[in-house]
Amino acid sequence: MESTKLKLYVGVDFVSAFAMSAFVALKEKQLPFDLATVDLKSRENYLRPYQDLSLTCKIPTLVHGSFALSESSAIAEYLDELSPGHKKLLPLDIKQRARARQLQAWLRSDLLVIRKERPADLIYFGKKDNPLSDEALAAVDRLFFVADRLLEGGAEHLFGDWSIADTDLAIMLNRLVANGDHVPARLAAYVHRQWDRDSVRAWMDIERVTPAIQ
Template sequence: MSLVLYTGTRNASSWALRAWLALREQGIAFEERIVDIRRPQRHDNLARIAQFSPPAAVPVLVDGAHVIFDSLAIMEYASELGATPLLPADIHQRARARSLLAWVHSGLSGICARLSFESSFYPKRRAMTADEVEQSDRLLQVWEQTLTDSGGPWLFGALSLADLAFVPVIQRIISHRPDFGGFPLAQEWCLRLMARPAVAEWMDDARNLPVVVLDDYLP
């Protein structure tokens, strides 16, 4: 089997990160082709992706004649290709994990919308606004309760797609708020997840790139 994963610029492509992590955590061999999605080259580069992928976006996984062009679809594909599925076996836990995945995929209902993935790599980062702290607290509470219910060390006991899907979100939050205060289980889980070799590899590469400046970062 020969798989090709088209990803994006390391410090700007949080969706590609999710797909990449799922494949890496499953030990699946693939060729990676990095597409520079920074402006001004973004338009031309994604136009070439449009030749074989309808959304003209990354990530895209090409498996022979098959093209999977959505990050969540690629994650589930990786889960099924690997020896151990990255979703809980229990039907209720699996539904809960998929609910969290869907929440991430739909933008987390606007939580911390202006704390972009790109901004987490800025050398000087602003303080979170009171609203952003409140919104991140809401997410931290979800993680804390889920970890309490499962007993850890991951959201549903064993590592799952739900854990991996939150990696870019964790990066955004911990870069602006290193102390989680009253959410000890969530903080330990975040640190544990960010220390995984594949996660650390991506983040190290991202930190070595020129920052991608976004105009709407300041409060």
């Protein structure tokens, strides 16, 4: 691996699910990195310096020397190839690896209504009182179906050993668990197992400022 140190750009509030995924990936790989923040509320990510860096104006963005990469799933794949001797972030088996990528893409492209009605902020700052809409409940049913199918037989992780897809799925499920919404006991236990990993604890231990009530 190149000796150039890695730098990860995340939102200044440290609540983005995608930033968390990239942070956990770096921690699991045991790669040293610097953490930098971007203020999304003031639209700092759309200013030219960051746009030139990230291309897409999104977080997280990983910087490695003169190379910068955004999108957490792309970052995980890059880290696996950059440092193949460390813990694998994606399954070794070709079919399981493809399934993990399928799950990651689905979590990012579908279920928007869950992300809207149960934003990741509530994991850190408290519950939402509003009940889930019918559309959100339908999305939750799809989420539970996929999670149940992939965790058949009481599996501890999705693909035998832990992968970054476990973190991504647990984040989505924890939007519901943390809010006190109904989640099957087996899936709630899965979330708690994932949340007990050192890499996830390191993210949760970051100090956050409680947002002012509007």
